[in-house]
Amino acid sequence: MxxxxxxxxxxxxxxxxxxxxxxxxxxxxxxxxxxxxxxxxxxxxxxxxxxxxxxxxxxxxxxxxxxxxxxxxxxxxxxxxxxxxxxxxxxxxxxxxIAVVELRTSESWAHGETNYVLKARYDAIADKLTAHVRRQCLAGWKQTEAAPGGWCAVSADAEHRGVFIQTGELGGIWLHPDADDPTRTIYADAWSE
Structure with missing residues:
Protein backbone atom coordinates (compact mmCIF):
# COMPACT_ATOMS: atom_id res chain seq x y z
CA MET A 1 0.00 0.00 0.00
CA ILE A 98 6.53 14.24 22.96
CA ALA A 99 4.36 11.16 22.28
CA VAL A 100 1.37 10.74 24.61
CA VAL A 101 0.51 7.06 25.15
CA GLU A 102 -2.37 7.33 27.66
CA LEU A 103 -4.81 9.80 29.14
CA ARG A 104 -5.87 9.12 32.73
CA THR A 105 -8.65 11.09 34.36
CA SER A 106 -10.02 11.11 37.88
CA GLU A 107 -12.91 13.23 39.07
CA SER A 108 -15.47 13.76 41.81
CA TRP A 109 -17.17 16.74 43.40
CA ALA A 110 -13.97 17.28 45.44
CA HIS A 111 -11.24 16.92 42.81
CA GLY A 112 -10.37 16.70 39.14
CA GLU A 113 -7.22 15.41 37.52
CA THR A 114 -6.01 14.68 33.99
CA ASN A 115 -2.74 12.81 33.54
CA TYR A 116 -0.97 12.74 30.21
CA VAL A 117 1.39 9.75 30.14
CA LEU A 118 4.35 10.72 27.98
CA LYS A 119 6.62 8.25 26.23
CA ALA A 120 9.88 9.76 27.48
CA ARG A 121 12.02 9.56 30.60
CA TYR A 122 11.39 12.38 33.07
CA ASP A 123 15.05 13.41 33.29
CA ALA A 124 15.21 13.77 29.48
CA ILE A 125 12.23 16.16 29.21
CA ALA A 126 11.78 17.76 32.66
CA ASP A 127 13.59 21.02 31.89
CA LYS A 128 11.81 21.53 28.56
CA LEU A 129 8.33 20.83 29.96
CA THR A 130 8.87 22.77 33.20
CA ALA A 131 9.98 25.85 31.25
CA HIS A 132 7.02 25.51 28.89
CA VAL A 133 4.44 25.16 31.68
CA ARG A 134 5.91 28.15 33.51
CA ARG A 135 5.82 30.29 30.33
CA GLN A 136 2.18 29.27 29.69
CA CYS A 137 1.26 30.09 33.28
CA LEU A 138 2.97 33.50 33.19
CA ALA A 139 1.38 34.30 29.82
CA GLY A 140 -2.01 33.69 31.42
CA TRP A 141 -1.17 36.40 33.94
CA LYS A 142 0.40 38.61 31.24
CA GLN A 143 3.69 38.47 33.16
CA THR A 144 7.23 37.46 32.20
CA GLU A 145 8.99 36.93 35.56
CA ALA A 146 6.50 36.45 38.41
CA ALA A 147 2.77 36.14 38.92
CA PRO A 148 0.60 37.18 41.88
CA GLY A 149 0.71 35.08 45.03
CA GLY A 150 3.67 33.01 43.88
CA TRP A 151 1.66 31.33 41.16
CA CYS A 152 3.74 29.96 38.29
CA ALA A 153 6.71 29.37 40.58
CA VAL A 154 8.37 25.96 40.29
CA SER A 155 8.73 23.94 43.48
CA ALA A 156 10.13 20.49 44.19
CA ASP A 157 7.65 17.63 44.60
CA ALA A 158 9.61 15.20 46.79
CA GLU A 159 6.75 12.69 46.99
CA HIS A 160 6.79 12.07 43.23
CA ARG A 161 10.44 13.06 42.57
CA GLY A 162 9.39 15.83 40.21
CA VAL A 163 8.14 19.40 40.24
CA PHE A 164 4.91 21.31 40.89
CA ILE A 165 3.84 24.57 39.26
CA GLN A 166 0.82 26.22 40.90
CA THR A 167 -1.37 27.57 38.09
CA GLY A 168 -4.50 28.48 40.04
CA GLU A 169 -6.05 28.85 43.45
CA LEU A 170 -7.02 25.17 43.73
CA GLY A 171 -4.36 23.38 41.71
CA GLY A 172 -1.63 23.24 39.17
CA ILE A 173 0.64 21.06 37.08
CA TRP A 174 2.76 18.20 38.40
CA LEU A 175 5.58 16.75 36.30
CA HIS A 176 7.21 13.54 37.52
CA PRO A 177 8.37 10.06 36.52
CA ASP A 178 5.63 7.46 36.10
CA ALA A 179 5.85 5.30 39.25
CA ASP A 180 4.82 2.24 37.20
CA ASP A 181 7.25 2.75 34.31
CA PRO A 182 10.45 4.85 34.64
CA THR A 183 10.67 5.24 30.85
CA ARG A 184 7.52 7.39 30.99
CA THR A 185 6.66 10.79 32.45
CA ILE A 186 3.40 12.04 33.99
CA TYR A 187 2.12 15.52 33.15
CA ALA A 188 -0.75 15.96 35.64
CA ASP A 189 -3.16 18.88 35.58
CA ALA A 190 -5.12 18.72 38.85
CA TRP A 191 -7.23 20.62 41.36
CA SER A 192 -8.85 19.74 44.66
CA GLU A 193 -11.02 21.36 47.32
Missing part, protein backbone atom coordinates in the same frame (compact mmCIF):
# COMPACT_ATOMS: atom_id res chain seq x y z
CA UNK A 2 1.38 3.43 -0.91
CA UNK A 3 1.82 6.27 1.60
CA UNK A 4 -0.96 8.16 -0.18
CA UNK A 5 -3.34 5.25 0.38
CA UNK A 6 -2.38 5.19 4.08
CA UNK A 7 -3.10 8.93 4.39
CA UNK A 8 -6.48 8.39 2.75
CA UNK A 9 -7.33 5.56 5.19
CA UNK A 10 -6.26 7.70 8.14
CA UNK A 11 -8.41 10.58 6.91
CA UNK A 12 -11.42 8.27 6.60
CA UNK A 13 -10.81 7.12 10.19
CA UNK A 14 -10.72 10.74 11.37
CA UNK A 15 -6.97 10.79 12.03
CA UNK A 16 -4.48 13.11 10.39
CA UNK A 17 -0.96 11.95 9.55
CA UNK A 18 0.57 14.39 12.05
CA UNK A 19 0.10 13.81 15.78
CA UNK A 20 -2.49 15.96 17.53
CA UNK A 21 -0.77 18.54 19.79
CA UNK A 22 -2.96 18.60 22.88
CA UNK A 23 -1.70 21.24 25.27
CA UNK A 24 -4.68 23.58 24.86
CA UNK A 25 -7.23 21.06 23.59
CA UNK A 26 -9.96 19.64 25.80
CA UNK A 27 -9.54 15.92 26.29
CA UNK A 28 -12.13 13.39 25.17
CA UNK A 29 -15.09 12.36 27.32
CA UNK A 30 -14.06 8.95 28.63
CA UNK A 31 -16.81 8.32 31.19
CA UNK A 32 -20.49 9.14 30.92
CA UNK A 33 -22.96 9.68 33.75
CA UNK A 34 -20.59 11.56 36.06
CA UNK A 35 -23.02 14.47 36.20
CA UNK A 36 -25.71 12.12 37.55
CA UNK A 37 -23.84 10.55 40.51
CA UNK A 38 -25.18 12.87 43.22
CA UNK A 39 -27.64 10.83 45.26
CA UNK A 40 -27.10 7.76 43.05
CA UNK A 41 -23.42 6.82 43.38
CA UNK A 42 -21.91 4.75 40.58
CA UNK A 43 -25.13 3.41 39.01
CA UNK A 44 -25.28 5.88 36.07
CA UNK A 45 -21.53 5.73 35.25
CA UNK A 46 -20.27 3.86 32.19
CA UNK A 47 -17.33 4.00 29.77
CA UNK A 48 -17.67 5.96 26.57
CA UNK A 49 -17.63 4.06 23.29
CA UNK A 50 -14.89 4.67 20.73
CA UNK A 51 -17.44 5.51 18.03
CA UNK A 52 -18.89 8.25 20.29
CA UNK A 53 -15.62 10.18 20.49
CA UNK A 54 -15.77 13.59 18.89
CA UNK A 55 -13.10 15.01 16.57
CA UNK A 56 -10.20 15.38 16.96
CA UNK A 57 -10.18 12.30 19.24
CA UNK A 58 -12.03 9.85 16.99
CA UNK A 59 -9.54 7.35 15.58
CA UNK A 60 -6.82 8.20 18.13
CA UNK A 61 -8.04 6.10 21.09
CA UNK A 62 -7.47 2.33 21.09
CA UNK A 63 -9.54 1.52 24.19
CA UNK A 64 -11.24 3.11 27.21
CA UNK A 65 -11.66 1.67 30.70
CA UNK A 66 -13.60 3.22 33.57
CA UNK A 67 -13.60 2.51 37.30
CA UNK A 68 -16.14 4.04 39.68
CA UNK A 69 -15.90 4.05 43.46
CA UNK A 70 -18.76 5.13 45.73
CA UNK A 71 -18.02 8.03 48.08
CA UNK A 72 -20.10 10.35 50.23
CA UNK A 73 -21.21 13.53 48.53
CA UNK A 74 -20.87 17.01 49.94
CA UNK A 75 -24.42 16.66 51.33
CA UNK A 76 -23.79 13.17 52.76
CA UNK A 77 -25.78 11.50 49.98
CA UNK A 78 -24.22 8.81 47.78
CA UNK A 79 -21.81 10.12 45.16
CA UNK A 80 -18.87 8.73 43.19
CA UNK A 81 -15.21 9.11 42.29
CA UNK A 82 -14.64 8.18 38.66
CA UNK A 83 -11.31 7.13 37.12
CA UNK A 84 -10.86 6.50 33.41
CA UNK A 85 -7.98 5.51 31.16
CA UNK A 86 -7.73 5.98 27.40
CA UNK A 87 -4.95 4.02 25.72
CA UNK A 88 -3.97 6.02 22.66
CA UNK A 89 -2.96 4.65 19.29
CA UNK A 90 0.80 5.03 18.76
CA UNK A 91 1.94 8.25 17.09
CA UNK A 92 -1.47 9.96 17.11
CA UNK A 93 -1.13 12.39 20.04
CA UNK A 94 1.74 14.57 21.30
CA UNK A 95 2.40 17.19 23.96
CA UNK A 96 5.19 19.60 23.03
CA UNK A 97 6.32 17.07 20.40
Missing amino acids: TWLAWLHLLALAGVSAAPLEILDIKGPTLAHGGDQTSGKGCAPVHAGRLDELKPPWRGRVARISVKCEPMPGIDGEPDASISAVAVLKPGTVALQG
Whole structure:
Protein backbone atom coordinates (compact mmCIF):
# COMPACT_ATOMS: atom_id res chain seq x y z
CA MET A 1 0.00 0.00 0.00
CA THR A 2 1.38 3.43 -0.91
CA TRP A 3 1.82 6.27 1.60
CA LEU A 4 -0.96 8.16 -0.18
CA ALA A 5 -3.34 5.25 0.38
CA TRP A 6 -2.38 5.19 4.08
CA LEU A 7 -3.10 8.93 4.39
CA HIS A 8 -6.48 8.39 2.75
CA LEU A 9 -7.33 5.56 5.19
CA LEU A 10 -6.26 7.70 8.14
CA ALA A 11 -8.41 10.58 6.91
CA LEU A 12 -11.42 8.27 6.60
CA ALA A 13 -10.81 7.12 10.19
CA GLY A 14 -10.72 10.74 11.37
CA VAL A 15 -6.97 10.79 12.03
CA SER A 16 -4.48 13.11 10.39
CA ALA A 17 -0.96 11.95 9.55
CA ALA A 18 0.57 14.39 12.05
CA PRO A 19 0.10 13.81 15.78
CA LEU A 20 -2.49 15.96 17.53
CA GLU A 21 -0.77 18.54 19.79
CA ILE A 22 -2.96 18.60 22.88
CA LEU A 23 -1.70 21.24 25.27
CA ASP A 24 -4.68 23.58 24.86
CA ILE A 25 -7.23 21.06 23.59
CA LYS A 26 -9.96 19.64 25.80
CA GLY A 27 -9.54 15.92 26.29
CA PRO A 28 -12.13 13.39 25.17
CA THR A 29 -15.09 12.36 27.32
CA LEU A 30 -14.06 8.95 28.63
CA ALA A 31 -16.81 8.32 31.19
CA HIS A 32 -20.49 9.14 30.92
CA GLY A 33 -22.96 9.68 33.75
CA GLY A 34 -20.59 11.56 36.06
CA ASP A 35 -23.02 14.47 36.20
CA GLN A 36 -25.71 12.12 37.55
CA THR A 37 -23.84 10.55 40.51
CA SER A 38 -25.18 12.87 43.22
CA GLY A 39 -27.64 10.83 45.26
CA LYS A 40 -27.10 7.76 43.05
CA GLY A 41 -23.42 6.82 43.38
CA CYS A 42 -21.91 4.75 40.58
CA ALA A 43 -25.13 3.41 39.01
CA PRO A 44 -25.28 5.88 36.07
CA VAL A 45 -21.53 5.73 35.25
CA HIS A 46 -20.27 3.86 32.19
CA ALA A 47 -17.33 4.00 29.77
CA GLY A 48 -17.67 5.96 26.57
CA ARG A 49 -17.63 4.06 23.29
CA LEU A 50 -14.89 4.67 20.73
CA ASP A 51 -17.44 5.51 18.03
CA GLU A 52 -18.89 8.25 20.29
CA LEU A 53 -15.62 10.18 20.49
CA LYS A 54 -15.77 13.59 18.89
CA PRO A 55 -13.10 15.01 16.57
CA PRO A 56 -10.20 15.38 16.96
CA TRP A 57 -10.18 12.30 19.24
CA ARG A 58 -12.03 9.85 16.99
CA GLY A 59 -9.54 7.35 15.58
CA ARG A 60 -6.82 8.20 18.13
CA VAL A 61 -8.04 6.10 21.09
CA ALA A 62 -7.47 2.33 21.09
CA ARG A 63 -9.54 1.52 24.19
CA ILE A 64 -11.24 3.11 27.21
CA SER A 65 -11.66 1.67 30.70
CA VAL A 66 -13.60 3.22 33.57
CA LYS A 67 -13.60 2.51 37.30
CA CYS A 68 -16.14 4.04 39.68
CA GLU A 69 -15.90 4.05 43.46
CA PRO A 70 -18.76 5.13 45.73
CA MET A 71 -18.02 8.03 48.08
CA PRO A 72 -20.10 10.35 50.23
CA GLY A 73 -21.21 13.53 48.53
CA ILE A 74 -20.87 17.01 49.94
CA ASP A 75 -24.42 16.66 51.33
CA GLY A 76 -23.79 13.17 52.76
CA GLU A 77 -25.78 11.50 49.98
CA PRO A 78 -24.22 8.81 47.78
CA ASP A 79 -21.81 10.12 45.16
CA ALA A 80 -18.87 8.73 43.19
CA SER A 81 -15.21 9.11 42.29
CA ILE A 82 -14.64 8.18 38.66
CA SER A 83 -11.31 7.13 37.12
CA ALA A 84 -10.86 6.50 33.41
CA VAL A 85 -7.98 5.51 31.16
CA ALA A 86 -7.73 5.98 27.40
CA VAL A 87 -4.95 4.02 25.72
CA LEU A 88 -3.97 6.02 22.66
CA LYS A 89 -2.96 4.65 19.29
CA PRO A 90 0.80 5.03 18.76
CA GLY A 91 1.94 8.25 17.09
CA THR A 92 -1.47 9.96 17.11
CA VAL A 93 -1.13 12.39 20.04
CA ALA A 94 1.74 14.57 21.30
CA LEU A 95 2.40 17.19 23.96
CA GLN A 96 5.19 19.60 23.03
CA GLY A 97 6.32 17.07 20.40
CA ILE A 98 6.53 14.24 22.96
CA ALA A 99 4.36 11.16 22.28
CA VAL A 100 1.37 10.74 24.61
CA VAL A 101 0.51 7.06 25.15
CA GLU A 102 -2.37 7.33 27.66
CA LEU A 103 -4.81 9.80 29.14
CA ARG A 104 -5.87 9.12 32.73
CA THR A 105 -8.65 11.09 34.36
CA SER A 106 -10.02 11.11 37.88
CA GLU A 107 -12.91 13.23 39.07
CA SER A 108 -15.47 13.76 41.81
CA TRP A 109 -17.17 16.74 43.40
CA ALA A 110 -13.97 17.28 45.44
CA HIS A 111 -11.24 16.92 42.81
CA GLY A 112 -10.37 16.70 39.14
CA GLU A 113 -7.22 15.41 37.52
CA THR A 114 -6.01 14.68 33.99
CA ASN A 115 -2.74 12.81 33.54
CA TYR A 116 -0.97 12.74 30.21
CA VAL A 117 1.39 9.75 30.14
CA LEU A 118 4.35 10.72 27.98
CA LYS A 119 6.62 8.25 26.23
CA ALA A 120 9.88 9.76 27.48
CA ARG A 121 12.02 9.56 30.60
CA TYR A 122 11.39 12.38 33.07
CA ASP A 123 15.05 13.41 33.29
CA ALA A 124 15.21 13.77 29.48
CA ILE A 125 12.23 16.16 29.21
CA ALA A 126 11.78 17.76 32.66
CA ASP A 127 13.59 21.02 31.89
CA LYS A 128 11.81 21.53 28.56
CA LEU A 129 8.33 20.83 29.96
CA THR A 130 8.87 22.77 33.20
CA ALA A 131 9.98 25.85 31.25
CA HIS A 132 7.02 25.51 28.89
CA VAL A 133 4.44 25.16 31.68
CA ARG A 134 5.91 28.15 33.51
CA ARG A 135 5.82 30.29 30.33
CA GLN A 136 2.18 29.27 29.69
CA CYS A 137 1.26 30.09 33.28
CA LEU A 138 2.97 33.50 33.19
CA ALA A 139 1.38 34.30 29.82
CA GLY A 140 -2.01 33.69 31.42
CA TRP A 141 -1.17 36.40 33.94
CA LYS A 142 0.40 38.61 31.24
CA GLN A 143 3.69 38.47 33.16
CA THR A 144 7.23 37.46 32.20
CA GLU A 145 8.99 36.93 35.56
CA ALA A 146 6.50 36.45 38.41
CA ALA A 147 2.77 36.14 38.92
CA PRO A 148 0.60 37.18 41.88
CA GLY A 149 0.71 35.08 45.03
CA GLY A 150 3.67 33.01 43.88
CA TRP A 151 1.66 31.33 41.16
CA CYS A 152 3.74 29.96 38.29
CA ALA A 153 6.71 29.37 40.58
CA VAL A 154 8.37 25.96 40.29
CA SER A 155 8.73 23.94 43.48
CA ALA A 156 10.13 20.49 44.19
CA ASP A 157 7.65 17.63 44.60
CA ALA A 158 9.61 15.20 46.79
CA GLU A 159 6.75 12.69 46.99
CA HIS A 160 6.79 12.07 43.23
CA ARG A 161 10.44 13.06 42.57
CA GLY A 162 9.39 15.83 40.21
CA VAL A 163 8.14 19.40 40.24
CA PHE A 164 4.91 21.31 40.89
CA ILE A 165 3.84 24.57 39.26
CA GLN A 166 0.82 26.22 40.90
CA THR A 167 -1.37 27.57 38.09
CA GLY A 168 -4.50 28.48 40.04
CA GLU A 169 -6.05 28.85 43.45
CA LEU A 170 -7.02 25.17 43.73
CA GLY A 171 -4.36 23.38 41.71
CA GLY A 172 -1.63 23.24 39.17
CA ILE A 173 0.64 21.06 37.08
CA TRP A 174 2.76 18.20 38.40
CA LEU A 175 5.58 16.75 36.30
CA HIS A 176 7.21 13.54 37.52
CA PRO A 177 8.37 10.06 36.52
CA ASP A 178 5.63 7.46 36.10
CA ALA A 179 5.85 5.30 39.25
CA ASP A 180 4.82 2.24 37.20
CA ASP A 181 7.25 2.75 34.31
CA PRO A 182 10.45 4.85 34.64
CA THR A 183 10.67 5.24 30.85
CA ARG A 184 7.52 7.39 30.99
CA THR A 185 6.66 10.79 32.45
CA ILE A 186 3.40 12.04 33.99
CA TYR A 187 2.12 15.52 33.15
CA ALA A 188 -0.75 15.96 35.64
CA ASP A 189 -3.16 18.88 35.58
CA ALA A 190 -5.12 18.72 38.85
CA TRP A 191 -7.23 20.62 41.36
CA SER A 192 -8.85 19.74 44.66
CA GLU A 193 -11.02 21.36 47.32
